[in-house]
Amino acid sequence: xxxxGLPASVxxxxxxxxxxxxxxxxxATRYVLHLLGRxxxxxxxxxxxxxxxxxxxxxxxxxxxxxxxxxxxxxxxxGRDISVVCVVEGAPDLLAIEKMGEYRGSYHVLGGAISxxxxxxxxxxxIRELVARxxxxxxxxxxxxxGADAEGETTALYVRKALEGRPVxxxxxxxxxxxxxxxxxLDSVTLLRAIRGxxxx
Amino acid sequence: MRILSIEISAxxxxxxxxxxxxxxxNVVLGSNGQGKTNLVEAIAFASWLxxxxxxxxxxxxASGGEAAHLALAVESGGARRHLEVSIAAGVRRxxxxxxxxxxxxxxxxxxVVACLxxxxxxxxxxxxxxxxxxxxxxxxxxxxxxxxxxxxxSRLLRERNALxxxxxxxxxxxxxxxxxxALAAAGAELLAVRRAALAEVVARLxxxxxxxxxxxxxxxxxxxxRWAPREGTAAPAGTAAQxxxxxxxxxxxxxxxGYTSRGAHADDVEFELLGLAAKGHASRGQRKLVMLAWKxxxxxxxxxxxGEAPVLVLDDALADLDADRQEAVVAxxxxxxxxxxxxxxxxxGQAIVGATVFRASAGAFxxx
Ligand SMILES: [Zn+2]
Numbered sequence: 001x002x003x004x005g006l007p008a009s010v011x012x013x014x015x016x017x018x019x020x021x022x023x024x025x026x027x028a029t030r031y032v033l034h035l036l037g038r039x040x041x042x043x044x045x046x047x048x049x050x051x052x053x054x055x056x057x058x059x060x061x062x063x064x065x066x067x068x069x070x071x072x073x074x075x076x077x078x079g080r081d082i083s084v085v086c087v088v089e090g091a092p093d094l095l096a097i098e099k100m101g102e103y104r105g106s107y108h109v110l111g112g113a114i115s116x117x118x119x120x121x122x123x124x125x126x127i128r129e130l131v132a133r134x135x136x137x138x139x140x141x142x143x144x145x146x147g148a149d150a151e152g153e154t155t156a157l158y159v160r161k162a163l164e165g166r167p168v169x170x171x172x173x174x175x176x177x178x179x180x181x182x183x184x185x186l187d188s189v190t191l192l193r194a195i196r197g198x199x200x201x
Numbered sequence: 202m203r204i205l206s207i208e209i210s211a212x213x214x215x216x217x218x219x220x221x222x223x224x225x226x227n228v229v230l231g232s233n234g235q236g237k238t239n240l241v242e243a244i245a246f247a248s249w250l251x252x253x254x255x256x257x258x259x260x261x262x263a264s265g266g267e268a269a270h271l272a273l274a275v276e277s278g279g280a281r282r283h284l285e286v287s288i289a290a291g292v293r294r295x296x297x298x299x300x301x302x303x304x305x306x307x308x309x310x311x312x313v314v315a316c317l318x319x320x321x322x323x324x325x326x327x328x329x330x331x332x333x334x335x336x337x338x339x340x341x342x343x344x345x346x347x348x349x350x351x352x353x354x355s356r357l358l359r360e361r362n363a364l365x366x367x368x369x370x371x372x373x374x375x376x377x378x379x380x381x382x383a384l385a386a387a388g389a390e391l392l393a394v395r396r397a398a399l400a401e402v403v404a405r406l407x408x409x410x411x412x413x414x415x416x417x418x419x420x421x422x423x424x425x426x427r428w429a430p431r432e433g434t435a436a437p438a439g440t441a442a443q444x445x446x447x448x449x450x451x452x453x454x455x456x457x458x459g460y461t462s463r464g465a466h467a468d469d470v471e472f473e474l475l476g477l478a479a480k481g482h483a484s485r486g487q488r489k490l491v492m493l494a495w496k497x498x499x500x501x502x503x504x505x506x507x508g509e510a511p512v513l514v515l516d517d518a519l520a521d522l523d524a525d526r527q528e529a530v531v532a533x534x535x536x537x538x539x540x541x542x543x544x545x546x547x548x549x550g551q552a553i554v555g556a557t558v559f560r561a562s563a564g565a566f567x568x569x
Binding site for chain 2: 114115116117121122123148149150151153154155157158161162
Protein backbone atom coordinates (compact mmCIF):
# COMPACT_ATOMS: atom_id res chain seq x y z
CA UNK A 1 0.00 0.00 0.00
CA UNK A 2 1.34 3.50 -0.78
CA UNK A 3 2.60 5.48 2.19
CA UNK A 4 0.12 8.24 2.98
CA GLY A 5 1.58 11.71 2.71
CA LEU A 6 4.28 10.87 0.13
CA PRO A 7 3.95 12.40 -3.35
CA ALA A 8 2.55 10.09 -6.01
CA SER A 9 5.86 10.06 -7.94
CA VAL A 10 7.73 8.85 -4.86
CA UNK A 11 5.14 6.15 -4.21
CA UNK A 12 5.46 5.19 -7.87
CA UNK A 13 9.19 4.58 -7.53
CA UNK A 14 8.65 2.63 -4.30
CA UNK A 15 6.13 0.46 -6.12
CA UNK A 16 8.66 -0.26 -8.92
CA UNK A 17 11.47 -1.15 -6.48
CA UNK A 18 9.18 -3.51 -4.61
CA UNK A 19 8.97 -5.66 -7.72
CA UNK A 20 12.65 -6.56 -7.27
CA UNK A 21 13.52 -9.85 -5.54
CA UNK A 22 13.98 -9.52 -1.79
CA UNK A 23 12.76 -5.92 -1.64
CA UNK A 24 9.71 -5.19 0.48
CA UNK A 25 7.81 -1.99 1.28
CA UNK A 26 10.20 -1.03 4.07
CA UNK A 27 13.41 -1.52 2.10
CA ALA A 28 12.00 0.18 -1.01
CA THR A 29 10.93 3.21 1.03
CA ARG A 30 14.34 3.36 2.69
CA TYR A 31 16.12 3.29 -0.72
CA VAL A 32 13.96 6.04 -2.15
CA LEU A 33 14.24 8.33 0.86
CA HIS A 34 17.99 7.78 0.98
CA LEU A 35 18.31 8.62 -2.71
CA LEU A 36 16.22 11.77 -2.36
CA GLY A 37 18.20 12.75 0.71
CA ARG A 38 21.42 12.67 -1.35
CA UNK A 39 20.09 15.30 -3.70
CA UNK A 40 19.37 15.61 -7.36
CA UNK A 41 22.71 14.41 -8.72
CA UNK A 42 22.39 11.03 -7.08
CA UNK A 43 18.90 10.52 -8.46
CA UNK A 44 19.99 11.64 -11.93
CA UNK A 45 23.01 9.31 -11.87
CA UNK A 46 20.77 6.35 -11.04
CA UNK A 47 18.23 7.43 -13.63
CA UNK A 48 20.99 7.74 -16.24
CA UNK A 49 22.39 4.32 -15.41
CA UNK A 50 18.95 2.78 -15.62
CA UNK A 51 18.12 4.35 -18.96
CA UNK A 52 21.56 3.37 -20.35
CA UNK A 53 20.79 -0.23 -19.40
CA UNK A 54 17.37 -0.13 -20.96
CA UNK A 55 18.49 1.51 -24.23
CA UNK A 56 21.90 -0.17 -24.68
CA UNK A 57 21.60 -3.67 -23.31
CA UNK A 58 20.43 -6.22 -25.86
CA UNK A 59 20.64 -9.98 -25.85
CA UNK A 60 23.90 -11.07 -27.47
CA UNK A 61 23.02 -12.21 -31.00
CA UNK A 62 25.13 -15.35 -30.55
CA UNK A 63 24.56 -16.55 -26.99
CA UNK A 64 21.68 -14.33 -25.80
CA UNK A 65 23.52 -13.26 -22.67
CA UNK A 66 23.45 -9.55 -21.86
CA UNK A 67 25.45 -7.42 -24.30
CA UNK A 68 26.11 -3.72 -24.57
CA UNK A 69 26.72 -3.45 -28.25
CA UNK A 70 27.00 -6.28 -30.69
CA UNK A 71 28.44 -9.49 -29.20
CA UNK A 72 28.62 -9.90 -25.42
CA UNK A 73 31.90 -9.68 -23.49
CA UNK A 74 32.21 -13.47 -23.39
CA UNK A 75 31.61 -14.00 -27.09
CA UNK A 76 34.13 -11.25 -27.89
CA UNK A 77 36.81 -12.90 -25.75
CA UNK A 78 39.18 -14.70 -28.20
CA GLY A 79 40.38 -16.95 -25.38
CA ARG A 80 37.04 -18.76 -25.15
CA ASP A 81 36.47 -22.08 -26.85
CA ILE A 82 33.42 -21.61 -29.07
CA SER A 83 33.32 -25.29 -30.01
CA VAL A 84 31.83 -26.01 -26.59
CA VAL A 85 28.43 -24.48 -25.80
CA CYS A 86 26.98 -24.59 -22.30
CA VAL A 87 23.20 -24.23 -22.35
CA VAL A 88 21.70 -22.49 -19.30
CA GLU A 89 18.21 -21.36 -18.36
CA GLY A 90 19.11 -17.80 -17.46
CA ALA A 91 21.81 -15.20 -16.87
CA PRO A 92 22.12 -16.00 -13.11
CA ASP A 93 23.08 -19.60 -13.99
CA LEU A 94 25.71 -18.35 -16.42
CA LEU A 95 27.15 -16.05 -13.76
CA ALA A 96 27.29 -18.95 -11.27
CA ILE A 97 29.30 -21.03 -13.75
CA GLU A 98 31.57 -18.10 -14.55
CA LYS A 99 32.19 -17.53 -10.85
CA MET A 100 33.65 -21.01 -10.63
CA GLY A 101 36.39 -19.74 -12.99
CA GLU A 102 37.04 -23.10 -14.61
CA TYR A 103 34.81 -23.17 -17.67
CA ARG A 104 36.39 -21.64 -20.78
CA GLY A 105 33.77 -22.50 -23.39
CA SER A 106 30.86 -20.40 -24.61
CA TYR A 107 27.21 -20.24 -23.58
CA HIS A 108 23.68 -20.29 -24.84
CA VAL A 109 21.02 -18.65 -22.67
CA LEU A 110 17.59 -20.20 -23.26
CA GLY A 111 15.61 -17.58 -21.39
CA GLY A 112 13.76 -20.02 -19.10
CA ALA A 113 12.71 -23.64 -18.89
CA ILE A 114 9.81 -25.48 -20.47
CA SER A 115 6.69 -25.63 -18.32
CA UNK A 116 3.15 -26.36 -19.44
CA UNK A 117 1.93 -25.22 -16.02
CA UNK A 118 3.51 -21.80 -16.36
CA UNK A 119 2.71 -21.61 -20.06
CA UNK A 120 6.36 -21.63 -21.17
CA UNK A 121 6.28 -23.46 -24.49
CA UNK A 122 9.51 -24.54 -26.27
CA UNK A 123 9.05 -21.89 -28.97
CA UNK A 124 9.29 -19.17 -26.31
CA UNK A 125 12.82 -20.30 -25.48
CA UNK A 126 15.87 -19.89 -27.70
CA ILE A 127 16.05 -23.52 -28.70
CA ARG A 128 15.64 -22.88 -32.42
CA GLU A 129 18.54 -20.42 -32.19
CA LEU A 130 20.65 -23.09 -30.50
CA VAL A 131 19.94 -25.56 -33.28
CA ALA A 132 20.82 -22.91 -35.86
CA ARG A 133 24.07 -22.25 -34.05
CA UNK A 134 24.97 -25.92 -34.16
CA UNK A 135 23.94 -26.14 -37.82
CA UNK A 136 26.17 -23.19 -38.65
CA UNK A 137 29.06 -25.48 -37.72
CA UNK A 138 32.05 -25.38 -35.44
CA UNK A 139 30.24 -26.73 -32.34
CA UNK A 140 31.58 -30.06 -31.07
CA UNK A 141 29.83 -30.30 -27.72
CA UNK A 142 26.66 -28.92 -26.16
CA UNK A 143 26.54 -29.16 -22.35
CA UNK A 144 22.92 -28.91 -21.20
CA UNK A 145 23.22 -27.27 -17.77
CA UNK A 146 19.54 -26.64 -17.11
CA GLY A 147 18.29 -27.22 -13.53
CA ALA A 148 17.84 -30.67 -12.01
CA ASP A 149 14.16 -29.97 -11.28
CA ALA A 150 11.11 -31.01 -13.33
CA GLU A 151 11.30 -28.10 -15.80
CA GLY A 152 15.08 -28.31 -16.17
CA GLU A 153 14.97 -32.06 -16.87
CA THR A 154 12.18 -31.68 -19.40
CA THR A 155 14.06 -28.86 -21.12
CA ALA A 156 17.27 -30.91 -21.24
CA LEU A 157 15.47 -33.83 -22.87
CA TYR A 158 13.78 -31.49 -25.32
CA VAL A 159 17.11 -29.93 -26.29
CA ARG A 160 18.67 -33.36 -26.80
CA LYS A 161 15.78 -34.29 -29.08
CA ALA A 162 16.07 -31.01 -30.98
CA LEU A 163 19.76 -31.72 -31.66
CA GLU A 164 19.23 -35.35 -32.56
CA GLY A 165 20.99 -36.53 -35.70
CA ARG A 166 23.44 -33.63 -35.71
CA PRO A 167 27.17 -34.26 -35.47
CA VAL A 168 27.49 -32.86 -31.95
CA UNK A 169 28.04 -34.40 -28.53
CA UNK A 170 25.20 -33.55 -26.16
CA UNK A 171 26.14 -33.88 -22.49
CA UNK A 172 24.56 -33.16 -19.12
CA UNK A 173 26.43 -32.26 -15.91
CA UNK A 174 26.77 -35.26 -13.61
CA UNK A 175 24.03 -36.21 -11.19
CA UNK A 176 26.20 -34.68 -8.46
CA UNK A 177 23.84 -31.75 -8.86
CA UNK A 178 21.43 -32.21 -5.96
CA UNK A 179 18.09 -33.14 -7.44
CA UNK A 180 15.65 -30.32 -7.67
CA UNK A 181 18.37 -27.68 -7.54
CA UNK A 182 18.81 -24.69 -9.72
CA UNK A 183 22.34 -24.13 -11.10
CA UNK A 184 22.29 -20.58 -9.77
CA UNK A 185 22.35 -21.67 -6.14
CA LEU A 186 25.05 -24.33 -6.32
CA ASP A 187 28.40 -23.81 -4.67
CA SER A 188 31.42 -23.73 -7.00
CA VAL A 189 32.84 -27.05 -5.82
CA THR A 190 29.62 -28.97 -6.50
CA LEU A 191 29.20 -27.21 -9.82
CA LEU A 192 32.78 -27.94 -10.85
CA ARG A 193 32.42 -31.60 -9.99
CA ALA A 194 29.13 -31.80 -11.91
CA ILE A 195 30.51 -30.16 -15.05
CA ARG A 196 33.75 -32.16 -15.02
CA GLY A 197 31.78 -35.37 -14.60
CA UNK A 198 29.28 -34.61 -17.35
CA UNK A 199 27.84 -37.53 -19.26
CA UNK A 200 26.29 -38.19 -22.61
CA UNK A 201 22.60 -37.22 -22.42
CA MET B 202 18.74 -39.91 19.44
CA ARG B 203 16.61 -38.26 22.06
CA ILE B 204 14.85 -35.05 22.93
CA LEU B 205 16.39 -33.53 26.06
CA SER B 206 13.92 -30.70 26.26
CA ILE B 207 11.24 -29.04 24.21
CA GLU B 208 9.97 -25.54 24.79
CA ILE B 209 6.61 -24.84 23.21
CA SER B 210 5.05 -21.38 22.90
CA ALA B 211 1.68 -20.35 21.48
CA UNK B 212 1.22 -23.73 19.81
CA UNK B 213 -2.48 -24.69 19.67
CA UNK B 214 -3.68 -24.72 23.30
CA UNK B 215 -0.15 -24.62 24.75
CA UNK B 216 0.65 -21.08 25.90
CA UNK B 217 4.17 -21.76 27.09
CA UNK B 218 5.57 -25.02 28.37
CA UNK B 219 8.96 -26.57 28.82
CA UNK B 220 8.90 -30.35 28.81
CA UNK B 221 11.93 -32.43 29.69
CA UNK B 222 11.19 -35.97 28.60
CA UNK B 223 12.91 -39.00 30.00
CA UNK B 224 15.37 -41.07 27.92
CA UNK B 225 13.06 -44.10 27.59
CA UNK B 226 9.29 -44.36 27.62
CA ASN B 227 7.30 -41.19 28.19
CA VAL B 228 3.61 -41.46 28.95
CA VAL B 229 1.37 -38.44 28.42
CA LEU B 230 -1.95 -38.83 30.21
CA GLY B 231 -5.02 -36.68 30.01
CA SER B 232 -8.58 -36.56 28.80
CA ASN B 233 -9.45 -35.39 25.32
CA GLY B 234 -8.82 -31.77 24.47
CA GLN B 235 -6.22 -31.22 27.18
CA GLY B 236 -3.27 -31.07 24.77
CA LYS B 237 -1.76 -34.58 24.64
CA THR B 238 -1.88 -34.75 20.88
CA ASN B 239 -0.70 -31.13 20.63
CA LEU B 240 2.48 -32.08 22.48
CA VAL B 241 3.30 -35.00 20.18
CA GLU B 242 2.24 -32.97 17.15
CA ALA B 243 4.78 -30.32 18.18
CA ILE B 244 7.48 -33.00 18.48
CA ALA B 245 6.65 -34.46 15.08
CA PHE B 246 6.48 -30.97 13.54
CA ALA B 247 9.99 -30.18 14.72
CA SER B 248 11.27 -33.17 12.77
CA TRP B 249 9.05 -32.96 9.71
CA LEU B 250 8.39 -29.23 9.59
CA UNK B 251 4.89 -30.41 8.83
CA UNK B 252 1.90 -31.41 10.90
CA UNK B 253 0.30 -34.82 10.77
CA UNK B 254 -3.06 -33.17 11.39
CA UNK B 255 -3.26 -30.11 9.20
CA UNK B 256 -1.65 -28.51 6.18
CA UNK B 257 -2.67 -25.03 7.33
CA UNK B 258 0.06 -23.60 9.55
CA UNK B 259 -2.38 -21.02 10.93
CA UNK B 260 -4.24 -23.89 12.65
CA UNK B 261 -1.14 -24.46 14.78
CA UNK B 262 -0.85 -20.97 16.17
CA ALA B 263 -2.69 -20.41 19.46
CA SER B 264 -5.78 -18.28 18.96
CA GLY B 265 -4.89 -14.64 19.51
CA GLY B 266 -1.18 -15.38 18.95
CA GLU B 267 0.88 -14.32 15.94
CA ALA B 268 3.38 -17.13 15.79
CA ALA B 269 4.08 -20.42 17.49
CA HIS B 270 7.61 -21.33 18.55
CA LEU B 271 9.33 -24.61 19.29
CA ALA B 272 12.83 -24.88 20.71
CA LEU B 273 14.34 -28.31 21.18
CA ALA B 274 17.54 -29.58 22.65
CA VAL B 275 18.29 -32.89 20.98
CA GLU B 276 21.03 -35.41 21.56
CA SER B 277 21.86 -36.80 18.16
CA GLY B 278 24.91 -38.64 16.88
CA GLY B 279 26.64 -38.04 20.20
CA ALA B 280 26.25 -34.27 19.88
CA ARG B 281 23.85 -31.80 21.40
CA ARG B 282 21.85 -30.05 18.69
CA HIS B 283 19.56 -27.10 19.00
CA LEU B 284 16.53 -27.01 16.75
CA GLU B 285 14.21 -24.00 16.58
CA VAL B 286 11.01 -23.66 14.63
CA SER B 287 8.65 -20.74 14.25
CA ILE B 288 5.26 -21.12 12.67
CA ALA B 289 2.90 -18.39 11.53
CA ALA B 290 0.09 -18.22 8.97
CA GLY B 291 1.63 -19.58 5.77
CA VAL B 292 5.16 -19.47 7.19
CA ARG B 293 7.43 -21.93 8.89
CA ARG B 294 11.01 -21.11 9.61
CA UNK B 295 13.53 -23.35 11.26
CA UNK B 296 17.11 -23.23 12.35
CA UNK B 297 19.53 -25.92 13.42
CA UNK B 298 22.31 -24.83 15.76
CA UNK B 299 21.62 -21.24 14.72
CA UNK B 300 21.85 -21.83 10.95
CA UNK B 301 18.68 -21.54 8.90
CA UNK B 302 17.16 -24.80 7.76
CA UNK B 303 15.94 -24.68 4.18
CA UNK B 304 13.97 -27.90 3.99
CA UNK B 305 12.78 -30.73 6.16
CA UNK B 306 15.77 -32.79 5.10
CA UNK B 307 18.03 -30.60 7.23
CA UNK B 308 15.83 -30.82 10.31
CA UNK B 309 15.68 -34.57 9.78
CA UNK B 310 19.45 -34.71 10.07
CA UNK B 311 19.11 -33.89 13.77
CA UNK B 312 15.74 -35.29 14.75
CA VAL B 313 13.96 -38.28 13.25
CA VAL B 314 10.50 -39.05 14.55
CA ALA B 315 8.56 -42.17 13.61
CA CYS B 316 5.03 -41.25 14.50
CA LEU B 317 1.71 -43.07 14.70
CA UNK B 318 -1.05 -40.51 14.51
CA UNK B 319 -4.65 -41.38 15.35
CA UNK B 320 -5.57 -41.12 11.67
CA UNK B 321 -2.95 -43.62 10.48
CA UNK B 322 -4.89 -46.86 11.04
CA UNK B 323 -7.62 -45.46 8.77
CA UNK B 324 -5.24 -45.55 5.78
CA UNK B 325 -5.82 -49.31 5.66
CA UNK B 326 -9.50 -48.57 4.95
CA UNK B 327 -9.12 -45.54 2.72
CA UNK B 328 -7.89 -44.98 -0.82
CA UNK B 329 -4.40 -45.79 -2.16
CA UNK B 330 -3.20 -42.20 -1.75
CA UNK B 331 -3.03 -42.57 2.04
CA UNK B 332 -0.99 -45.77 1.77
CA UNK B 333 1.36 -44.27 -0.80
CA UNK B 334 1.88 -41.27 1.49
CA UNK B 335 2.61 -43.61 4.39
CA UNK B 336 5.31 -45.35 2.38
CA UNK B 337 6.72 -42.15 0.87
CA UNK B 338 7.06 -40.52 4.27
CA UNK B 339 9.05 -43.48 5.50
CA UNK B 340 11.22 -43.52 2.36
CA UNK B 341 12.10 -39.90 3.09
CA UNK B 342 12.96 -40.70 6.71
CA UNK B 343 15.35 -43.37 5.46
CA UNK B 344 17.02 -40.90 3.12
CA UNK B 345 15.84 -37.28 3.47
CA UNK B 346 17.16 -36.00 0.09
CA UNK B 347 14.43 -38.12 -1.48
CA UNK B 348 12.02 -35.23 -0.87
CA UNK B 349 13.50 -33.75 -4.07
CA UNK B 350 12.59 -36.88 -6.04
CA UNK B 351 9.04 -36.81 -4.69
CA UNK B 352 8.51 -33.17 -5.56
CA UNK B 353 10.12 -33.55 -9.00
CA UNK B 354 7.85 -36.52 -9.71
CA SER B 355 4.67 -34.75 -8.65
CA ARG B 356 5.64 -31.62 -10.56
CA LEU B 357 6.28 -33.64 -13.74
CA LEU B 358 2.95 -35.35 -13.30
CA ARG B 359 1.23 -31.96 -13.12
CA GLU B 360 3.21 -30.86 -16.18
CA ARG B 361 1.93 -33.83 -18.19
CA ASN B 362 -1.62 -33.28 -16.94
CA ALA B 363 -1.46 -29.64 -17.98
CA LEU B 364 -0.35 -30.70 -21.47
CA UNK B 365 -3.06 -33.36 -21.65
CA UNK B 366 -5.72 -30.80 -20.86
CA UNK B 367 -4.53 -28.54 -23.66
CA UNK B 368 -5.59 -31.29 -26.11
CA UNK B 369 -3.80 -33.38 -28.76
CA UNK B 370 -3.98 -30.59 -31.35
CA UNK B 371 -2.51 -27.99 -29.04
CA UNK B 372 0.38 -29.75 -27.36
CA UNK B 373 3.86 -29.74 -28.80
CA UNK B 374 4.59 -33.40 -29.56
CA UNK B 375 8.28 -33.06 -28.70
CA UNK B 376 7.42 -31.32 -25.42
CA UNK B 377 5.05 -34.16 -24.56
CA UNK B 378 7.81 -36.68 -25.40
CA UNK B 379 10.31 -34.86 -23.20
CA UNK B 380 7.83 -34.50 -20.33
CA UNK B 381 6.91 -38.18 -20.47
CA UNK B 382 10.54 -39.23 -20.63
CA ALA B 383 11.39 -37.15 -17.55
CA LEU B 384 8.25 -38.34 -15.74
CA ALA B 385 8.99 -41.98 -16.57
CA ALA B 386 12.55 -41.64 -15.27
CA ALA B 387 11.28 -40.11 -12.02
CA GLY B 388 8.52 -42.74 -11.78
CA ALA B 389 10.97 -45.61 -12.23
CA GLU B 390 13.24 -44.13 -9.59
CA LEU B 391 10.31 -43.67 -7.23
CA LEU B 392 9.18 -47.26 -7.79
CA ALA B 393 12.62 -48.55 -6.82
CA VAL B 394 12.73 -46.30 -3.76
CA ARG B 395 9.27 -47.40 -2.61
CA ARG B 396 9.95 -51.09 -3.12
CA ALA B 397 13.19 -50.81 -1.16
CA ALA B 398 11.48 -48.90 1.66
CA LEU B 399 8.63 -51.38 1.79
CA ALA B 400 11.09 -54.28 1.94
CA GLU B 401 12.60 -52.70 5.07
CA VAL B 402 9.21 -52.70 6.77
CA VAL B 403 8.13 -56.12 5.54
CA ALA B 404 11.35 -57.70 6.78
CA ARG B 405 10.61 -56.57 10.34
CA LEU B 406 6.87 -56.22 10.74
CA UNK B 407 5.73 -59.84 11.31
CA UNK B 408 8.16 -60.37 14.19
CA UNK B 409 6.95 -57.18 15.84
CA UNK B 410 3.29 -57.87 15.20
CA UNK B 411 3.13 -61.42 16.59
CA UNK B 412 3.71 -60.53 20.25
CA UNK B 413 1.44 -57.50 19.97
CA UNK B 414 -1.33 -59.68 18.56
CA UNK B 415 -0.72 -62.44 21.11
CA UNK B 416 0.26 -64.97 18.45
CA UNK B 417 1.16 -65.19 14.80
CA UNK B 418 -1.00 -62.92 12.71
CA UNK B 419 -0.37 -63.67 9.06
CA UNK B 420 0.01 -60.40 7.28
CA UNK B 421 1.09 -59.80 3.73
CA UNK B 422 2.01 -56.39 2.39
CA UNK B 423 2.60 -55.98 -1.29
CA UNK B 424 3.48 -53.08 -3.54
CA UNK B 425 0.83 -53.13 -6.23
CA UNK B 426 1.48 -51.53 -9.57
CA ARG B 427 -0.46 -52.05 -12.76
CA TRP B 428 2.32 -50.81 -15.03
CA ALA B 429 5.60 -51.81 -13.43
CA PRO B 430 7.66 -54.89 -14.29
CA ARG B 431 7.79 -57.52 -11.55
CA GLU B 432 10.30 -56.75 -8.86
CA GLY B 433 13.86 -57.65 -9.82
CA THR B 434 13.01 -58.28 -13.47
CA ALA B 435 14.10 -54.94 -14.92
CA ALA B 436 16.79 -52.34 -14.30
CA PRO B 437 15.51 -48.81 -13.62
CA ALA B 438 16.29 -47.82 -17.21
CA GLY B 439 14.14 -50.68 -18.48
CA THR B 440 11.39 -49.77 -16.05
CA ALA B 441 11.49 -46.16 -17.22
CA ALA B 442 11.28 -47.24 -20.85
CA GLN B 443 8.31 -49.44 -20.05
CA UNK B 444 6.48 -46.67 -18.22
CA UNK B 445 7.23 -44.26 -21.02
CA UNK B 446 5.74 -46.63 -23.55
CA UNK B 447 2.71 -47.21 -21.31
CA UNK B 448 2.04 -43.47 -21.04
CA UNK B 449 2.58 -42.86 -24.72
CA UNK B 450 0.09 -45.56 -25.61
CA UNK B 451 -2.74 -43.86 -23.69
CA UNK B 452 -1.89 -40.22 -24.42
CA UNK B 453 -5.09 -39.49 -26.30
CA UNK B 454 -7.26 -41.43 -23.87
CA UNK B 455 -5.57 -39.64 -20.94
CA UNK B 456 -6.23 -36.36 -22.68
CA UNK B 457 -9.94 -37.16 -22.75
CA UNK B 458 -9.79 -38.15 -19.08
CA GLY B 459 -7.86 -35.01 -18.26
CA TYR B 460 -5.23 -36.82 -16.16
CA THR B 461 -2.44 -39.36 -16.30
CA SER B 462 -3.89 -42.83 -15.77
CA ARG B 463 -0.69 -44.88 -15.56
CA GLY B 464 2.30 -44.46 -13.32
CA ALA B 465 3.76 -44.52 -9.85
CA HIS B 466 1.20 -41.97 -8.66
CA ALA B 467 -1.56 -44.58 -9.14
CA ASP B 468 0.18 -47.45 -7.34
CA ASP B 469 -0.99 -48.95 -4.06
CA VAL B 470 0.30 -50.79 -1.02
CA GLU B 471 -1.99 -53.76 -0.44
CA PHE B 472 -2.38 -55.17 3.03
CA GLU B 473 -3.73 -58.66 3.61
CA LEU B 474 -4.57 -59.90 7.06
CA LEU B 475 -5.18 -63.59 7.75
CA GLY B 476 -5.51 -64.09 4.01
CA LEU B 477 -8.14 -61.38 3.51
CA ALA B 478 -7.75 -57.85 2.20
CA ALA B 479 -7.32 -55.58 5.21
CA LYS B 480 -9.60 -53.11 3.51
CA GLY B 481 -13.13 -54.08 4.45
CA HIS B 482 -12.11 -57.06 6.58
CA ALA B 483 -9.80 -55.92 9.39
CA SER B 484 -11.32 -54.78 12.68
CA ARG B 485 -10.45 -51.43 14.23
CA GLY B 486 -8.21 -53.16 16.74
CA GLN B 487 -6.45 -55.16 14.04
CA ARG B 488 -5.84 -52.05 11.96
CA LYS B 489 -4.41 -50.35 14.99
CA LEU B 490 -2.06 -53.24 15.73
CA VAL B 491 -0.86 -53.49 12.14
CA MET B 492 -0.11 -49.78 12.01
CA LEU B 493 1.62 -49.89 15.39
CA ALA B 494 3.78 -52.71 14.09
CA TRP B 495 4.40 -50.77 10.87
CA LYS B 496 5.66 -47.74 12.80
CA UNK B 497 7.74 -49.89 15.10
CA UNK B 498 9.22 -51.60 12.02
CA UNK B 499 10.01 -48.15 10.61
CA UNK B 500 11.76 -47.25 13.84
CA UNK B 501 13.77 -50.48 13.78
CA UNK B 502 14.77 -49.98 10.15
CA UNK B 503 15.75 -46.36 10.80
CA UNK B 504 17.81 -47.39 13.81
CA UNK B 505 19.72 -49.80 11.60
CA UNK B 506 20.22 -47.65 8.50
CA UNK B 507 20.97 -44.41 10.34
CA GLY B 508 22.84 -46.01 13.19
CA GLU B 509 20.65 -44.42 15.84
CA ALA B 510 17.15 -45.20 17.10
CA PRO B 511 14.63 -42.53 16.09
CA VAL B 512 12.15 -41.04 18.53
CA LEU B 513 9.03 -43.19 18.41
CA VAL B 514 5.76 -41.35 18.94
CA LEU B 515 2.50 -43.29 19.33
CA ASP B 516 -0.44 -40.99 19.75
CA ASP B 517 -3.47 -42.57 21.37
CA ALA B 518 -1.95 -45.97 20.63
CA LEU B 519 -3.91 -47.97 23.17
CA ALA B 520 -7.41 -46.91 22.25
CA ASP B 521 -9.43 -49.57 20.39
CA LEU B 522 -7.38 -52.36 21.95
CA ASP B 523 -8.56 -54.84 24.57
CA ALA B 524 -6.71 -55.17 27.88
CA ASP B 525 -4.43 -58.02 26.71
CA ARG B 526 -3.37 -56.17 23.58
CA GLN B 527 -2.80 -52.99 25.60
CA GLU B 528 -0.50 -54.90 27.91
CA ALA B 529 1.39 -56.32 24.95
CA VAL B 530 1.88 -52.84 23.47
CA VAL B 531 3.08 -51.53 26.81
CA ALA B 532 5.54 -54.42 27.11
CA UNK B 533 6.79 -53.62 23.60
CA UNK B 534 7.28 -49.96 24.50
CA UNK B 535 9.21 -50.81 27.65
CA UNK B 536 11.47 -53.09 25.63
CA UNK B 537 11.91 -50.48 22.88
CA UNK B 538 15.43 -49.21 22.62
CA UNK B 539 15.46 -45.44 22.45
CA UNK B 540 13.11 -42.68 23.41
CA UNK B 541 9.38 -43.10 22.94
CA UNK B 542 6.17 -41.24 23.66
CA UNK B 543 2.73 -42.70 24.13
CA UNK B 544 -0.41 -40.72 24.86
CA UNK B 545 -3.75 -41.86 26.23
CA UNK B 546 -6.74 -40.99 28.36
CA UNK B 547 -6.17 -44.08 30.46
CA UNK B 548 -3.27 -46.49 30.27
CA UNK B 549 -2.69 -49.76 32.08
CA GLY B 550 -0.75 -49.53 35.33
CA GLN B 551 2.30 -51.32 33.89
CA ALA B 552 2.80 -48.49 31.42
CA ILE B 553 3.62 -46.09 34.19
CA VAL B 554 6.12 -48.22 36.04
CA GLY B 555 9.60 -47.10 35.05
CA ALA B 556 8.27 -44.50 32.62
CA THR B 557 8.38 -40.72 32.74
CA VAL B 558 4.78 -39.65 33.15
CA PHE B 559 3.19 -36.32 32.31
CA ARG B 560 -0.36 -35.26 32.98
CA ALA B 561 -1.86 -32.95 30.38
CA SER B 562 -4.35 -30.41 31.58
CA ALA B 563 -5.52 -27.34 29.65
CA GLY B 564 -2.31 -27.11 27.62
CA ALA B 565 0.04 -27.66 30.56
CA PHE B 566 2.15 -30.74 31.21
CA UNK B 567 2.89 -31.63 34.74
CA UNK B 568 5.37 -34.34 35.55
CA UNK B 569 3.87 -36.86 37.97
ZN1 LIG C 1 27.44 -13.82 -26.35
